[in-house]
Structure formats: C-alpha cells, structure tokens
Amino acid sequence: MLETRNLDKSFGAVHVTRDVSFRLEKGERRVILGPNGAGKTTLFNLLAGELIPDSGAIMLAGEDVTSLPVASRARRGLSRSYQKNTLFDGLSVEENLGLAASIHTGFGTRLWGDSLSRPEVREIVEDVAAQVNLQPYLHARVSEVSYGVRRQLEVGVALATRPRVLLMDEPTSGVGPEMAGAFHALLAGLPRDLTILIIEHDMDLAFEVADSITVLNYGEVVFDGAPETARGSDLLKEIYLGSWEHA
Amino acid sequence: MFRHTPLRYIALALLAAGALFQAATAGYFGLEILIEILILAMLVLALDMVAGFGGMVSLCHGALMGVGAYAFATFGGILGLTPLVSLVGAIALTGATAWVIGAVCARSHGIYFIMATLAFGQMAYSYVFQTPFFGGDDGMGGIERLDLTALGIDLTDSRSFALFCLGVLGLVYLATVAVLRSGLGRSLTGVMHSEQRMRALGLTVWRVKADVFGLSGMIAGLAGALSAMHIMYISPGLLDWTVSGEALVVVILGGLGTLVGPMIGAVALVVLKHELSAITPYWHLVVGLLLIGVVMSRANGIFGWIEAQIGARLDKRLNDITRPQPTEEPRDA
Ligand SMILES: Nc1ncnc2c1ncn2[C@@H]1O[C@H](COP(=O)(O)OP(=O)(O)OP(=O)(O)O)[C@@H](O)[C@H]1O
Ligand SMILES: [Mg+2]
Numbered sequence: 001m002l003e004t005r006n007l008d009k010s011f012g013a014v015h016v017t018r019d020v021s022f023r024l025e026k027g028e029r030r031v032i033l034g035p036n037g038a039g040k041t042t043l044f045n046l047l048a049g050e051l052i053p054d055s056g057a058i059m060l061a062g063e064d065v066t067s068l069p070v071a072s073r074a075r076r077g078l079s080r081s082y083q084k085n086t087l088f089d090g091l092s093v094e095e096n097l098g099l100a101a102s103i104h105t106g107f108g109t110r111l112w113g114d115s116l117s118r119p120e121v122r123e124i125v126e127d128v129a130a131q132v133n134l135q136p137y138l139h140a141r142v143s144e145v146s147y148g149v150r151r152q153l154e155v156g157v158a159l160a161t162r163p164r165v166l167l168m169d170e171p172t173s174g175v176g177p178e179m180a181g182a183f184h185a186l187l188a189g190l191p192r193d194l195t196i197l198i199i200e201h202d203m204d205l206a207f208e209v210a211d212s213i214t215v216l217n218y219g220e221v222v223f224d225g226a227p228e229t230a231r232g233s234d235l236l237k238e239i240y241l242g243s244w245e246h247a
Numbered sequence: 248m249f250r251h252t253p254l255r256y257i258a259l260a261l262l263a264a265g266a267l268f269q270a271a272t273a274g275y276f277g278l279e280i281l282i283e284i285l286i287l288a289m290l291v292l293a294l295d296m297v298a299g300f301g302g303m304v305s306l307c308h309g310a311l312m313g314v315g316a317y318a319f320a321t322f323g324g325i326l327g328l329t330p331l332v333s334l335v336g337a338i339a340l341t342g343a344t345a346w347v348i349g350a351v352c353a354r355s356h357g358i359y360f361i362m363a364t365l366a367f368g369q370m371a372y373s374y375v376f377q378t379p380f381f382g383g384d385d386g387m388g389g390i391e392r393l394d395l396t397a398l399g400i401d402l403t404d405s406r407s408f409a410l411f412c413l414g415v416l417g418l419v420y421l422a423t424v425a426v427l428r429s430g431l432g433r434s435l436t437g438v439m440h441s442e443q444r445m446r447a448l449g450l451t452v453w454r455v456k457a458d459v460f461g462l463s464g465m466i467a468g469l470a471g472a473l474s475a476m477h478i479m480y481i482s483p484g485l486l487d488w489t490v491s492g493e494a495l496v497v498v499i500l501g502g503l504g505t506l507v508g509p510m511i512g513a514v515a516l517v518v519l520k521h522e523l524s525a526i527t528p529y530w531h532l533v534v535g536l537l538l539i540g541v542v543m544s545r546a547n548g549i550f551g552w553i554e555a556q557i558g559a560r561l562d563k564r565l566n567d568i569t570r571p572q573p574t575e576e577p578r579d580a
Pocket of ligand 2: 040041083
C-alpha cells in the first residue's frame with residue numbers, strides 16, 4: 001500500500017534520512033520508534049510531500065508519488081496528523097471535522113450552499129466523532145477543550161478525509177498515560193483495511209498496537225520486523241537506554 | 248467563517264435606515280455624498296472578503312475598481328454596447344483579471360502578497376495612463392447610466408441613482424455573506440488558519456484563493472462601473488494605488504473580517520473627508536490620527552471595539568431573555 005525505496009534527505013550538512021526503505025501491506029499497522037531527532041517526523045514530511053527527498057522513491061498503492069504535491073497525495077488517500085496540533089482554533093470541533101470532510105467530498109470548493117449541512121459531510125463527521133470519542137465536544141470550540149481532546153481531534157481531522165493510509169505523528173504526545181492507553185484502545189476500532197503508520201515514543205504502547213516495527217536511529221532503519229523480535233533485541237535496548245531521553 | 252450576531256443585525260438595520268433617510272431627504276450634495284459612501288462600501292466589502300477572511304491583504308482593489316470603470320466605459324462608449332451588457336462585461340472582465348492576480352499571488356504571503364498586488368495595480372495604472380485608446384491623462388467621458396425606464400426608474404436622477412446603489416449594495420452584502428458561508432468560504436477560512444493543514448487534507452489552496460479573489464474582483468468591478476456611471480467621466484486617477492490604500496484604511500478602521508465594520512468605516516471616512524476638508528486642508532492628518540488611535544488601541548477597528556464592549560453583554564442579555572428562567576434562584580447565604 002505504501003512503500004519507500006532508498007529515501008535520502010539532508011538539511012545542509014545534516015543527513016536526516018539515510019537510505020530508508022520499508023513496505024506496508026494493506027491494513028498493516030506499523031509503529032516507528034526512535035529517539036528524539038532520529039528523523040521520524042522528517043520521514044513523515046517526505047511521505048506526505050511536505051519535503052521532497054534528495055533521492056529515492058515513494059510508492060502509494062503502486063503509484064510513484066515521489067514528485068506529487070501534498071494535496072494530490074492527500075486526494076489519493078494519504079492523510080496525516082501532526083506532532084504539534086494543527087487545528088482551526090476559532091472553529092468548533094464539529095467544524096474542524098467538517099472542513100476535512102467537505103474537502104474529501106468535494107463540497108469544500110462549492111460556491112453555493114453550506115458544505116457542513118450536506119448529508120455526506122454530516123455522515124463522515126458523525127462517524128469520525130464516534131471513532132475518536134469526540135461526540136461530547138462537537139459544539140465546543142477548539143480553544144475550549146482540553147489538550148487531550150485536541151490531540152484526539154488532530155487525528156479525527158486526518159480521519160475525516162476517509163484515508164486509505166493514515167500517518168500519525170506521536171498522537172499521544174503530551175497526554176497522560178490513561179489517555180494514551182484509551183487512545184490505543186480506540187485504534188482497535190478503526191477499520192481493519194486502513195493502513196496505519198504511527199510514530200510513538202512509548203515502547204510498551206507501541207508493542208500493543210503494532211503488526212510490525214521500524215526503528216530509526218540517526219535517520220537510518222536499524223530494525224524492521226515483528227514486535228516480538230523487537231522486544232528481545234539488544235540493539236533496541238541499547239538505543240532505548242542509551243540516547244532515549246524518555247527512558 | 249462569517250457569523251451574524253444580534254449586534255451586527257442592529258448595526259445593519261441602523262446603516263440601512265440611515266441610508267434610506269438620507270436618500271429620501273437629502274439635497275443634491277447630500278445625495279452625492281451618499282452615493283460615494285455606497286460605492287466605497289461595495290469596494291471595502293470586496294476587500295474585507297479577501298483580507299478579513301482569507302488573509303489576502305490586497306493593494307490592488309482600487310485598480311480593480313478602475314478596471315471595472317474603464318471596461319464599462321469602453322464597452323459602452325467605444326464598442327457601443329448597451330449599458331446593461333457593458334455592466335455585465337465589466338464585472339466579468341474584472342473578475343477574470345482578479346482571478347489571474349489571485350492565482351499568481353497565491354503563493355506569497357504577508358508583505359510579499361501586498362507588494363505583489365501593488366505591482367499588478369501599478370501595471371494596470373500605467374497601462375491605462377499610457378494608452379491613447381483610453382484617453383490617457385484626459386480620461387474618458389460621455390458615460391451613460393443604466394436605463395431602467397422600463398421599470399419606471401430614471402437613473403439620471405440623483406435620488407433614484409442613490410436608491411439604486413443602495414439596492415445593489417444590499418445585494419452585494421447578501422452575496423458576500425453567501426460566499427463566505429459556502430463550502431468555498433469555509434475552506435478559505437481554513438486556509439487563513441493553516442494552509443499547510445488544508446493542503447494535507449487534499450485542498451488545492453491556490454485555486455481557493457484565486458476563486459475568492461476573482462469573486463471579490465467582480466464586486467470591485469461592479470463598484471467601478473457604478474462609479475463610472477455616477478461621475479459619467481473617468482480618469483486614470485481611479486486606478487491610483489492610493490485608492491487601494493484608502494480602501495484598506497477603511498477596512499482596518501471599521502473592523503477587519505466583520506463586513507459590517509468596513510461599511511461603517513466607509514461612512515466615517517467619507518463624512519470626515521467632506522466635513523473636515525471644508526474646515527482644514529489637513530483632513531488626512533485627522534484620519535491618520537484616528538487610524539493610529541484605532542491600531543494602537545489593539546481593538547479590531549471601530550466596530551470591533553463596539554463588539555468587544557457591548558456585543559458580549561448583548562448576546563448574554565438576549566440569551567437570558569430567550570432561555571426559560573429557573574423557578575428558584577439559588578442563593579448563597
Ligand atoms: N526543516 C529543517 N531544517 C533543518 N533541520 C531540520 C529540519 N527539520 C528537521 N531537522 C533536523 O533533522 C533532525 C530530525 O528531526 P525530526 O523532527 O525528523 O526528528 P524526530 O525523530 O521527529 O524527533 P522527535 O522525537 O523529537 O519528534 C533533527 O536534528 C532536526 O533538527
Ligand atoms: Mg518528530
């Protein structure tokens with residue numbers, strides 16, 4: 001569903017992504033682990049098209065999207081959430097989801113009629129609100145809800161484009177352990193055919209949801225395999241205990 | 248996205264009542280002032296639509312208005328088309344011009360966007376100024392007003408023309424609100440918040456900006472055609488960048504992103520101009536001081552300030568009235 005081939009990216013002299021290759025099958029849930037500054041977010045930026053790789057290729061559903069702009073990739077079913085909330089603050093939770101849903105349904109560029117009252121848009125908004133537990137907050141403004149709820153909305157907005165591939169950049173960063181746990185439980189409720197790539201800091205949580213694990217260190221893939229194998233890996237322990245601030 | 252509040256309805260009603268009263272009672276000079284206000288109000292609605300709701304601060308809206316005026320005069324005076332066809336043509340041509348400007352400038356932001364639009368405006372100005380076809384420095388005269396005698400309306404009469412402009416302004420206001428509330432308008436607001444996110448959701452951001460800029464240009468073109476009909480003579484001065492600057496001053500003075508505020512700003516500016524210029528040639532100084540005061544107060548213009556002062560209280564009062572009262576008031580000892 002999503003594949004990278006020998007991706008490389010440098011910022012000046014800093015080599016942030018080194019020869020990264022991996023492959024996600026349809027419906028696969030892969031977690032990306034790695035210490036701060038390992039190049040995880042940069043990899044997402046390359047996948048989403050916000051950065052263009054120096055070399056290498058990105059395939060989405062068998063199509064080479066390496067040189068496609070961000071919006072075109074999104075329209076082909078790639079959606080992402082951000083590590084730092086990128087929400088529409090003055091709007092309500094419902095309007096945030098509605099904006100995303102109306103782009104997906106094509107009503108976001110119509111001149112006549114309110115996109116948010118379209119049944120197609122309403123249906124997506126209600127579905128997604130149920131998926132990420134946002135029903136109680138639909139009418140609250142983003143600025144009025146807690147940080148944890150905003151993190152959920154951050155993922156909700158990405159889901160409201162009905163993606164085939166969902167990239168989530170540390171969806172539980174900054175929220176307490178209970179909320180992080182609840183969030184991971186909620187992942188189980190997402191459609192099984194949705195391909196998911198998650199950046200996660202917490203190893204134990206990562207093992208809970210992952211079908212497969214990729215570990216990045218200094219921009220390089222140092223591990224790619226099943227969670228069970230990762231758990232016993234000495235290399236991972238070394239990185240985890242060594243440079244991981246989180247430990 | 249644009250929302251109507253009770254305070255905005257009240258302000259709109261007051262503006263409409265004031266304009267109707269003026270149109271009914273004023274003499275020739277008063278009617279001229281009213282028409283000037285109504286046309287400026289149209290221009291600033293167009294500007295607020297892009298600047299207040301899309302973050303596109305344009306310094307070419309005066310020039311767009313000039314394009315509308317020249318197009319109208321050319322279609323009628325040189326090509327011999329009827330005023331109605333000329334009007335439609337002028338609106339379409341200005342809209343298309345604005346769409347192209349919007350598309351080209353869509354990737355620039357902040358000061359660069361302002362400069363890019365200014366450059367387009369200046370290009371239009373010098374083109375018209377240098378082209379003998381458009382009368383150069385002398386401008387063009389002999390412009391006809393729309394013929395509505397079939398409806399029993401004689402637009403050569405100042406009072407009728409003022410009422411006509413008021414009606415058009417009302418329609419323009421409704422159209423602006425409709426655009427801002429449409430899917431396109433909502434996306435525009437999203438773009439102003441975060442272009443990056445809207446792109447990541449699959450939106451072609453430059454198209455949204457260009458489309459709304461084009462619609463805004465159509466309104467500016469309409470204002471220009473009305474202005475040409477009003478004076479029945481046009482000169483390149485219409486396209487001068489100071490016209491755009493003045494429109495921007497009015498939007499900021501009135502309240503960016505409120506639609507109602509800029510219209511109040513238009514009233515304030517034109518009235519101040521006429522009242523003060525009779526007393527002192529330094530009337531610009533007073534407007535400048537007023538603008539500095541408004542900007543320094545950190546309120547969103549005159550209307551933004553009013554909204555901050557009484558809008559919240561008014562909303563609460565109305566909520567209390569419409570909500571059923573609790574039978575027993577809980578009291579602390
Ligand atoms: N636009 C940029 N310009 C220059 N350097 C950058 C840029 N973006 C990221 N970097 C650098 O690239 C490296 C990797 O950053 P990245 O954000 O991808 O790490 P990360 O794995 O997501 O870290 P974290 O766990 O802290 O989110 C860092 O050293 C960072 O400073
Ligand atoms: Mg990161």
